[in-house]
Amino acid sequence: MATIDAFQHWVYANPGHTHEERSEHWLELRRRFGPKTDWSGFNELKETSWQSQLHLFQVPFYYIEYGIAQLGAIQLWQHHRRDSTDGLARYARAMKLGNTKPLPELFEAAGLDLGFDEGHVASLIGELRVAMVEIGA
Known part of the structure; x- marks a missing residue:
């Protein structure tokens, strides 16, 4: 998620970039955020793998929505771990508002922090x- 978000931010912030600059920036981000994958024999695929992320073309900057949703889901999970009834009630309060309120108000209704610090x-x-330790992962 971080790789795609950083890449698309750079692409839009640098509209005059060249193909070579785009490829190099993608590779730099892969090194920074990506797993230690052995790409031996697949260098061209490594350079162009960003093209398989259709979000970049169809719904730019949508990946960040996934990240925000994960922050909320983890917090709901935390509340559920401590008190399953409370966790479910928080979730239900937010979901009852459906598409009638902006995201910050949905987080607030569930008692969640919409923070990124x-x-x-x-x-x-x-x-x-x-x-993860508790479940042996």
């Missing part, structure tokens, strides 16, 4: 790590 995200990741 490092501390908030780190706390979510911390609880995910604990849960």
